[in-house]
Amino acid sequence: MAQQDTGQAMPPLSLETYRVLIPPILGLTLASTTTDIVVQQAHRTTGVSTFNGTAMIIAALIAGMLFLSTLAVKRFTKRFISRFIFVSIVVSGLCCLALAVLHAYGVQLSLTGAVALQAGVAAGATFIKFYWLRKLRGTSAQAAVIVVFCALAISEFITFSLSFSGELMWYIAGTILAFAQFSVVRISRELGAAGDPFPAVSESYFGTNEDRFSNRSFLAVATLGIWFISVPMGMGLGFSSGEAIYMSTVPRFMVLLFVIIVSALWIRNGFASRMRAITTSIWVAMEVLLALGAVFLSIWPNTISVGASFIMGSSLVLQTFVWYLTIAFISFGWRDPFYYCTLSWVSMTLLFVAGMRLDGLITRLFPNNTPVLISIMSLFVLIGAQVVFTKLLSSPSERTERRQTAGEAITEEDIKRVPLMGVLAITPQEHPAMVQQKPDVHIATSVMEMGQRFGLTGREVEVLTLYALGHTQARVSEELKLSTNTVHTHIKRVYEKTDLHSRQEILDYIAEYGSPRP
16 A cells, blocks of 8 residues: 655654654653553463453553543643652552562462552553653654654563563562653653654644544544454454463564564654555554454464464554554544543453453353354454544545545635645645745734733744744744754743743643634
């Protein structure tokens, strides 16, 4: 399937430009690895978690309470977010530390106590992931792909390496990884938001306009797609009795190999800005791995760990795709980022566990159940594919192209779907120089009001106006004939004076407190 460029090219690879992506990569890596080694036994089994998924179910219920709070709270404050990440790190780290100390002294925990500590690790690490996904709000699809797939590959490599050690080492490593988040958070705050040098354009995520992310039916379709693909994955992870499958060295290495190959391909696409078909390709990759897993499970039922490795690789890609999907909705949706984080993660986690439990139920009804399980898995995959490919990926841009072919005129709404063209009110055929472009009156007026309110200088107002319009620091530098270091200094001072720390927060402030649109 041919990839298409979005027109939003990534800058040349350099530490100065891309270092802002390092903290979210590290943060997601540390949080994912903590869960993988402590709660999921370093992937030595296909289990969603220890205790048949009970710990993850409890963590999902805790996340569900956060989801319910987002229905009442329009947007959480920065103070709440700071306390939220602090508590999440402490809970995750202390639970890992408690498990390490108790294991070192040979203390036998009760079932309730063990489940509680595992659930604490799972919930804390998951909430840390939510924090890093929230930090990626307003980040381009290319940068988001690079971050999430780098985190997946590094996390799986560390997990594979630690799978050859014992439980005590897992708990010690989990403690170190959890508390290391404090340093990563501090570095992230110093470097700023990833969306500043890599601003988001809605077209590059699903080839669709920004308004579609505020459409509840679009969110429902995305959620349904996750539901229908999660169930067969859970069934494959628990094939065929519903119990976790032991993974020897070779299957574990196969999982690592699948993850490395898929991650390398999409990181390459991210750097090359080939994004238009990336969502389709990710979904196809998951389904191919899932289908190959089902084939191997049916052909060699006595060596199910080989087939399970394909399905486990597919489930890891799904988790990463959910991160990517969440960043898209966080950047353009109408609710607090935690709403989308919890909705997608809780849905996926509960249905993984439900898929494994469904295996056990079918086993009791049909003793010779391999054909039945494969048929049900295929049915769910088919429904999921139909939902995604007919609803989620039918982009307005494709409809616009069909209308042009039919000889229909391009409307103003069509122009708005093309990055920058809607803001600048120009047609797709025009490419005016930067100096000829007229800034959006609403943003310009709102930025002037911010200048008066926060005591910004005239130059800071000029920089902030162009910056709020979505221009990179390099383009602001070119337009105002300033050095990039000077532009960066002006933006840093604006952040300090306004207590806002990213382009997205500035836009949120303008939307809430700026002058009303005419």
